[in-house]
Amino acid sequence: MRAHKNILVSVLGSTPQILTETLWYLNVKMGIDISNVIVITTSYGKRLICDGDEKTGMPSLLNEVLEKFCDEFGLNIKLDVRNIKVIVDDKGNELEDIRDSHQNEIAADFITREIRNIINKHGSNATIHCSVAGGRKTMSVYAALAMTLVGRKQDKLYHVLVSPPEIEGNPAFFYKPKTPYRIKIKDGREISTDEIEITLAEIPFLRLGEKYGNIFPSEISYVELVKRIQSYVNFEKPAVTGYDDEKIEIIGENRKFKESLRRLEKYAKNDKVKTILLIGETGTGKELFAKYFHKIGSRKDKDFIAVNCSAIPESLIDTELFGSVRGAYTGAVDKKGIFEEYDGGVVFLDEINRTSLGFQAKLLRFIEQGEIRRVGEARVKKVDVRLIIGLNQEPNEWYNSREVLADFYNRITRHQVRIPPLRERKDDIPALVEYFLKKYSLKYSKNITGVSEEVMKVLQNYDWHMGNVRELEGVIDNMIATADENEQILTRLPEYFEEELRAKKKYTEEIIREISGGEINLTLKELEKIYIEYQLQQNNGNITRTAEKLGLKRSTLQSKMKNLNIVPKNKR
Secondary structure, three states: OOOOEEEEEEEOOOOOHHHHHHHHHHHHHOOOOOOEEEEEEOHHHHHHHHHOEOOOOEOOHHHHHHHHHHHHHOOOOOOOHHHEEEOEOOOOOEOOOOOOHHHHHHHHHHHHHHHHHHHHHHHHHEEEEEEEOOOOHHHHHHHHHHHHHHOOOOOEEEEEEEEOHHHOOOOOOOOOOOOOOEEEOOOOOEEEHHHOEEEEEEOOOOOHHHHOHHHOOOOOOHHHHHHHHHHOOOOOOOEEEOOOOOEEEOOOOOHHHHHHHHHHHHHHOOOOOOEEEEEOOOOOOHHHHHHHHHHHOOOOOOOEEEEEHHHOOHHHHHHHHHEEOOOOOOOOOOEEOHHHHOOOOEEEEEOHHHOOHHHHHHHHHHHHHOEEOOEOOOOOEEOOOEEEEEEOOOHHHHHHOOOOOHHHHHHHOOOEEEOOOHHHOHHHHHHHHHHHHHHHHHHOOOOOOEEOHHHHHHHHHOOOOOOHHHHHHHHHHHHHHOOOOOOOEEOOOOHHHHHHHHHHHHHHHHHHHHHHOOOOOOOHHHHHHHHHHHHHHHOOOOHHHHHHHHOOOHHHHHHHHHHOOOOOOOOO
């Protein structure tokens, strides 16, 4: 059995003394031996810890003060520079300081994530002692909230207090030494270190993470944690009820995915936004997003319907949406269209790119004027419908295909939500797999509890180009349906899926052989150079066209060509 550890997590800004003051109190006053020290700070805070500050006379805590402290009290505490965690933004840029609300949010996410990682790494074999104090008070608040959200019974949260208060941040004081000395404070007086009091006040916290573990997935951000606490009374995963009373679960903690969901929520709650465009490949969850839009929006008490435009014959789509009158055409009857039937509600039109230019013109009039006219009738009627439009290809590709009216395109792309494909949110695959395992184990009355590491690795490395989340669901469905009755961990992928993997590998190797002259064992740099040269050749040395083909900016391609010593040559 591993020995129990006491780990100090110190969150500090411009006052590195917090660290040694906490260590002194824990060891001398409470008899707690700290084995690991982790510091969460800004880049400025790290410089103070490592190098000190010549202007203020602050010594280096890492190279001077801590070593002296350990020698004086017979301790063996090492602070590795790798354990000084500098707060970084989404792009990996270190924060020099915490100055505005956006940086506050970044700091909150980072601190929560780091404290959770420490708890997850060391488990029940460790007690986390988290100390916060002065300096960057917002950081202290977020550290305290992080402990509230993810902490456990054995973990401790302290606030460091030093009196007299003028001593806080004084570069001559880091802890109470065995042999006292005199320090000059801000008002010019001198006091003995014996007169200084250090207090480590324990702050009781709620430990919501321990009580409500089901709302704290490993990658969830601080902001989302608080939002869930505020929004979900029963602390369940976010779910909405579809129009068919099917329970719909929004699963995904990927940052891009959550940003899309938040944008959707903003549109849903603003009834003045009548039309939004959902952009997403097949199987990404456009209908799920549409149902969620309806259930959280301004018309959640009204009706909702989803319409797949590609499933309705071209000759009938006008009738289905706008209605008809008897005699308008052979067999026509008096019939309300969907827009009239769902007046006041929400209509989802999926695969809008499968409609004709003529239909788009009529739909544009409806969007602009809120007017419908049944097929065969002269009378115009006003209806009020919130319209969600689904598009399963990139808008610019659709526009360039000349299969969309420019006016219609410009109107429906004003308010758009892009749902990332599964290959851009692979960090969500384990959670999706877990959800589908439960769903289909229940359906097929089997006791499947997970998949093997090898299977999970394949699922996470695959690009899901055929159907995204829907394709992944199909794979899990097949695996459980064909699993043995006593099987608990799935180790075999569907045969058709393995065939797809083999075919993809063979195709990739053939492409590499074609562009490399038969060589298959290439480094990534060699392959990149050969492929760029191949595309340049295909485009007659035209850098602009080659960059478009590669999905790069022209300047990026030129930079790569320079680094790889590539000179474009025109075809003869």
